[in-house]
Amino acid sequence: MSDKLKHVSQSRLINETSFKERLIETVTKWEFILIVLFAGVVIFFSNASPYFLNYFNLMNTTFNFMEKAIMALPMIFVIMCGDIDISVASILALSSFAMGHASAAGAGTPEIILIGLCVGMVCGIFNGLLITGLKIPAIAVTLGSQSLFRGISQAILGDQAYTQYPESFAYFGQGYVGDTLIPFELVLFLILAAVMGFILHKTSYGRKLYAVGNSATAARFSGVPVARIRFTNMVLNGLFAGIAAVLLTSRIGSTRPNIANGWDMEAITLVVLGGVSISGGKGNIFGVIIAIFLLGYLKFGMGLLNISARSMIIITGFLLIAAVLIPEMLGRFKAKRKLMKQQA
């Protein structure tokens, strides 16, 4: 497109399309750093442990992080619009509780799933209505609904647990696709990621998400239905938490009130590590997907090496900071270099 600007004086443009410049440009991109880190993780652990680069292991360990990964997908939309949802793990808990309840009452697998998804969606609608209808900041709403949703399941369950689920229900969290060694959870995640990625990057809805995140006022003045979009995002978030609830409940085969405690922060971590700006309007889905596998395999590798839990959290903490710091530092270095070149 760049060659078609008619009214700017050519002498004033600074040409920076040399191969070297473009290379530097790419190398300092966030996604590139994430890929490098990912490669580093793979290389390091495959040297450190003979069990790392094992097809069966690599597939199976995805069970450990696919539910969180699925919750991270609509969270991209929410954060993209400048909102946040710290109630998703509680939605998951409530939805899992409802499924356990239904199962105990004799419901079959299809009904259980339907109930799980519906409860998730209703929670999302509840959040969405408070946020867009009453114009309360998302963090305030979900701060309250976080305790409310989990509290409801706790109030009724007490210290009990539901553990009876139909046999066919186990497939969703434990099964493999066909005769392959590919977990159903992984395939489902990839499909959902493709759909969400398509919406974000290739549709007008996605474009409007970016617009709302950058300036809700200007977006409204341009005819973007801001409230409706933010509402839809919250509902999607609830629905996906419901999906995650189905998978997790099916995988561990039981429901306790503290199920998935703290997963909201983990989902948010994946999104921000993936480069989505917390103030909205910037980011893409590829970064988040890389971040998901980066963190997932990092934890797997550390587990193989018997690294203690406390060291793991330190390492992931530093990783989060490093993933942002490195591109920033490189960018600064790049800018300085460019300046020096121009001055010369």
Next chain:
Amino acid sequence: MKKTILELKDIAKYFPGIKALDNVDFTIRTGEVHALIGENGAGKSTLVKIMTGVYQPTKGKILMEGSEVHFGTAHDAQAAGVAAIHQEASMFTELTVTENIFMGHHLRKKGGTLDWKAMRQHTQELLDRLELDINPDTLIKNLGTAQRHMVEIAKALSVDAQLVIMDEPTSALSLHEVEELYKIIRQLKDEGKAIVFISHKFDEIFEICDYFTVFRDGQYIGEGEVATSSVDEIVKMMVGRSLGHMFPKKEAAIGEAVLDVKGLSLPGFFKNVSFTLHKGEILGFFGLVGAGRSEVMRTIFGIDKKSEGTIVLNGHEIHISSPRLAMQRGIAYVPEDRQEQGAILEMSLSHNITLPQIDKISPFGVLNKKTEKTITEEFGNKMEIKAANWKVNANTLSGGNQQKVVLAKWLATDPDILILDEPTKGIDVATKAAVHEFVSEMAAAGLAVILVSSELPEVLGMADRIVVMHEGHVSKVLNRDEANSDNVILAATGHEEGM
């Protein structure tokens, strides 16, 4: 006696992809009002930011009273006696007027405790000096646009400055406030201070400035005494050619009524506003800032909710509750505030321009890059936008060029009714003429246009009829042939009532 106070030598400022300034020399003397003139994107605001320490130059020297200085932050420049009113509003909307004026240089008691009493008192004095009826404790968010700009001016005056720089200070002011500003500028000049004044309006430059410097494409072009130069000479330096007609109004056949507004009210903003807009017509809206014109337009566009009245579109009464619905009815609205409402600053030019019609040009909701590109290029070039390329963010553009992006984005929607709210605010003379010509052509082709403007020549030169508003109600409607600056201003200031 005039003496040199600030001297810029061989200044350059580069941004990614573009040289905002290159080889610029600029000298400012005391007791003089110095006009800085140039097209949109010429580099004026960038120069202001360098003189005030907001930006650091890529190369070059700044000399203050003969000795070299480095302004690392805005604070350094302020301490050296440079104060500025920046082009884009820069207020703390959640804080009071007093605090906005003193942020960055709070008055303190001996122990370092802030002296709110003294600051409040100083603020009151400044407001009185500007003849402003504002309580110093009011939060900025409760003030109108013009009042905010006046507070910005008060802020610049609160610094004990040797040099006061004003970057398009009049773009949101009405006649009365502009007079007030002139008075202040003359006072400052008499006190032996130096003033830099930026404006795209030549009447202002000839009224208040003594000396001028012209920039083009980031480079110094020339300078001279205002008194011994003509508009034509200056324009030639600015754009490299003479200018055609400023208001190339085309005669258009006025068709049937498309929009009929009756008794529209919004308590506190406007009351009982009625008017009719026809096909092919340019209906001017004139009034002082705060007369309620923008609010009427916002109501028609579905942003504010009316309390009374009817809006009839093509013979049917309509109820518009959101901009989206208004757009579906063929109404487009170029808002008053480009930074808040018009452009999405952190989005690319191309995405900005196509946003209002993104659903329309995306089959089944799927984006179509080719259509987007065509639209961007067609309307971006028509508006003469100056940028490195279409992918840069809107906030890397100069103020006037941002305004052009907003115009392009709405013209591209191909509306039936086009509402323009201060469409040429901050746009240079050459582009202004081009915008006028374009709007005129579209009207001739059957578009119905509402032109809200605080610039009298623009309304007189472009409108077929003029609706004059005063304090929330329509005080007069004048036909093109009966309107002149006297009766329009009289009606706008409330001295003459009746239809």
Next chain:
Amino acid sequence: MKKSIEKILQNRELNLVGLIIILLILVTIRSPRFLELRNVERIVNDTAILIMVAAGQFLVILTGGIDLSVGSTIAFSGMAASMLNEAYPAMPVYLILLIGVLVGTALGAFNGSCVAFGKIPPIITTLGTMSIFRGFTFVLSKGQWVTAHEMTSAYTMIPRGRLFGIPNLTTWAIFIFIIMYYFVKYTRHGREIYAIGGNKTAAHFVGVSEKKVNFMVFTISGALCGLAGVMWTARYAAAVNETATGFELQTVAACVLGGVSIAGGSGTITGVLLGALFLGIINNALPVVNLSPFYQMAIQGFIVLAAIVANVLMEQRNEKKLLNRRRQ
């Protein structure tokens, strides 16, 4: 009279006072002894730590940021101070207190450096350091606890002692509140926090340094967490690795309830104090009104949500009133 109260408390705070009164009435109906002086004293004392930490969180939120690492910072500095006390029982406890504060300050300064100089968004920085500091707590303690009998009584008396009949912990909270009130209202640096949160560009134009402000607020937040860490471990006479887990959300909730804009630029310390007290009352009231502990979380969530909704609705009504007044 009414005017002057209104002047001291902004509308939003007045609303919150109203909500607190309603809450108190409801609880007292169910349990009349709730409002006895001894119990009130206990509630305030129980809330004191929240008030201190929320005061630091308040500054961070004012800039438009958030500090999610407060819980971990409390844990680490509390653990460090307790272990010091265990290892050197003879060391004067106020020296230990000082060291605890310094440790917190150092952790806060680390956050501040990441945000100010590394340009890492606050939420990412503190999401990271939330894990890192917690992990360091484990490393420091080797997974062990410091229990009551390993602490000196002088240490555990830091919050418990009394001055003029008021528990020290409460006195500390009041002290912090007053300092903070003065700081944000009557000092240049305090006002600059509002500037950065309100409009970064405008702040830049008047020479307010974003770096300096960011570094400052995180460091202060860290220092207050350090203080809170010592208070916490001394008060409960135990330093465990899980100390203050999840406390960050409580502090954010206190700010949000107190009317601090999460986007930055507006809010008052008085609001935060009231918000913290509101939460403190709920926390203390629920066990008193004889509910199954399993119901507590749901009810707490419900009340917080209801309070936020009520607060927002009243705020919107006030704004409308103000607008109408302006129109006349």
